[in-house]
Amino acid sequence: MNRIIQRLFLPLFLTVSLAVNAQTPTAPPPPELNVKGYLLVDFQSGRSLAEFNADERLEPASLTKIMTAYTVFRELASGRIRLSDPVMISERAWRTGGSKMFIEVGKQVILEDLLKGMIVQSGNDASVALAEYVAGTVESFANLMNANAQRLGMTNSHFTNPNGLPDPELYTTARDIARVAAALIREFPQYYAWYSLPEFTYNGITQQNRNPLLKRDPSADGVKTGYTRGAGYCLVGSAKRGDMRLISVVMGAPSPKARAEASLALLNYGFRIYEADKLYPATQPLINLRVWYGERETLPAGPQWDVVATIPRGQYDRLNAYIERLPDLRAPIARGDRLGDVVVRLGEDEILRVPLIALEDLPKGGLWRQTKDSLLRLF
Numbered sequence: 001m002n003r004i005i006q007r008l009f010l011p012l013f014l015t016v017s018l019a020v021n022a023q024t025p026t027a028p029p030p031p032e033l034n035v036k037g038y039l040l041v042d043f044q045s046g047r048s049l050a051e052f053n054a055d056e057r058l059e060p061a062s063l064t065k066i067m068t069a070y071t072v073f074r075e076l077a078s079g080r081i082r083l084s085d086p087v088m089i090s091e092r093a094w095r096t097g098g099s100k101m102f103i104e105v106g107k108q109v110i111l112e113d114l115l116k117g118m119i120v121q122s123g124n125d126a127s128v129a130l131a132e133y134v135a136g137t138v139e140s141f142a143n144l145m146n147a148n149a150q151r152l153g154m155t156n157s158h159f160t161n162p163n164g165l166p167d168p169e170l171y172t173t174a175r176d177i178a179r180v181a182a183a184l185i186r187e188f189p190q191y192y193a194w195y196s197l198p199e200f201t202y203n204g205i206t207q208q209n210r211n212p213l214l215k216r217d218p219s220a221d222g223v224k225t226g227y228t229r230g231a232g233y234c235l236v237g238s239a240k241r242g243d244m245r246l247i248s249v250v251m252g253a254p255s256p257k258a259r260a261e262a263s264l265a266l267l268n269y270g271f272r273i274y275e276a277d278k279l280y281p282a283t284q285p286l287i288n289l290r291v292w293y294g295e296r297e298t299l300p301a302g303p304q305w306d307v308v309a310t311i312p313r314g315q316y317d318r319l320n321a322y323i324e325r326l327p328d329l330r331a332p333i334a335r336g337d338r339l340g341d342v343v344v345r346l347g348e349d350e351i352l353r354v355p356l357i358a359l360e361d362l363p364k365g366g367l368w369r370q371t372k373d374s375l376l377r378l379f
Contacts, residue, residue: 036252294331
């Protein structure tokens with residue numbers, strides 16, 4: 001809706017609106033689903049909108065490949081590998097069972113093609129080839145996956161392979177897999193676009209994207225299906241309507257039809273019951289913060305990404321927001337450095353926290369500025 005709340009600047013925080021005394025309407029209950037676990041989350045805040053057994057450890061099947069892709073994307077971002085790199089296919093990758101991209105042993109495949117073969121075609125063989133290229137072995141790559149899981153706060157997950165083939169030590173939860181899906185979307189939008197490709201052709205073989213949401217919901221643009229006998233039918237979905245993006249996770253459905261219908265039911269529930277309001281666009285200056293020992297006394301600061309509040313419909317007047325700044329800010333400060341947070345509350349409940357970042361560089365000041373600020377700080 002892009003409504004901007006009236007703002008009033010104060011020395012240490014920004015008041016965006018005043019909370020009003022009103023009872024919170026009770027949201028209708030989420031749909032009842034025949035699955036082992038599910039979760040519906042708001043992408044912007046990571047807040048759960050509906051859940052069932054969201055923290056139960058379950059087999060992820062090919063949902064594992066979301067973490068595989070995220071791990072490869074981080075290696076691309078580091079510059080250690082490139083999309084154009086040729087990857088030699090090992091016998092282990094070629095022999096991997098299950099869904100295939102149909103790569104051939106002893107031949108080279110461009111890394112970008114392997115990624116699309118894993119994302120669109122769900123190639124188990126492509127997943128192994130990527131793992132071996134990035135880390136040398138599947139086992140070493142699994143260590144990278146687990147390190148990324150730990151960094152993202154996925155406390156109930158453990159990965160042993162890049163493709164999700166059954167292993168007693170391979171597990172995750174609906175909440176954890178939603179966390180890495182959100183990180184992938186936020187950190188790598190240029191690669192996330194591949195998740196909505198309708199098909200991919202390699203070696204003369206065209207395979208359709210396995211995500212049924214892409215054909216049934218025009219707002220859906222990802223993410224990944226999965227199936228093994230032990231895991232059941234799984235699906236991580238994401239859809240964006242206006243300023244609101246939701247992520248749904250369905251694990252352990254009894255059939256492909258059931259997982260698609262459960263995912264659609266969750267997404268439709270979220271979009272019907274909740275609305276999204278863009279309070280501030282990314283990098284919009286919100287406040288000038290006092291900084292010590294810099295060339296200038298103040299530095300403009302704004303949110304690192306769009307501040308979008310997803311709330312139950314009809315509760316816009318209960319929103320309030322403020323800035324929590326880091327104490328004792330000192331130069332030098334680089335553009336993009338975190339200076340605090342923009343915090344949004346619905347009544348008394350915190351629903352969103354977005355990093356507040358420097359919008360300009362602020363070099364260290366000269367001797368006169370440093371001496372002046374040192375004297376000011378004494379008083």
